[in-house]
Amino acid sequence: NAGVTQTPKFRVLKTGQSMTLLCAQDMNHEYMYWYRQDPGMGLRLIHYSVGEGTTAKGEVPDGYNVSRLKKQNFLLGLESAAPSQTSVYFCASSPEGTQYFGPGTRLLVL
């Protein structure tokens, strides 16, 4: 039981490049979330999903897209990366209530 895993752990992008962050959970949780964490700030919700095939916007969705084609995976996409998207990205999953977090992906956009 690996819990929540995130791929990659670290990535450097140039402005305008695209990439996809992968989150996988093996706990059969319905709910999945993507957050970003910036220095001096709490976790901010980007997008979330309440089940396979569904997604919804969170607090800071602009510049990101997501997909939940399989229950265990939640993908976060950046179509055209900007320096303002430099951050640490955390994925979480939950049955309902307590969220279990992955180890994070550190993204640097130059």
Next chain:
Amino acid sequence: GESVGLHLPTLSVQEGDNSIINCAYSNSASDYFIWYKQESGKGPQFIIDIRSNMDKRQGQRVTVLLNKTVKHLSLQIAATQPGDSAVYFCAEGPRNQFYFGTGTSLTVIP
């Protein structure tokens, strides 16, 4: 939007003493509250939760107190240990979408 804040950004305690970390929230409709611990370079880790119909809940060395009248949440750590050094976040909301505070950095002095 929601507002979740912590009274003190940093807290230093002597090893063996008790620690108290406070959190204020603004949404009276929130019915679920969680405390997370985040160590450097890792994702948030669940510590303890409490529902709005409770005032107090105890775990192993930790106690969460909820005062709905003044919208205040606190985390008490008994006999603080060096391994407790981390950033502590409170989160509040309905059970499927949480808002996180900015965190309190706890340093345990040996």
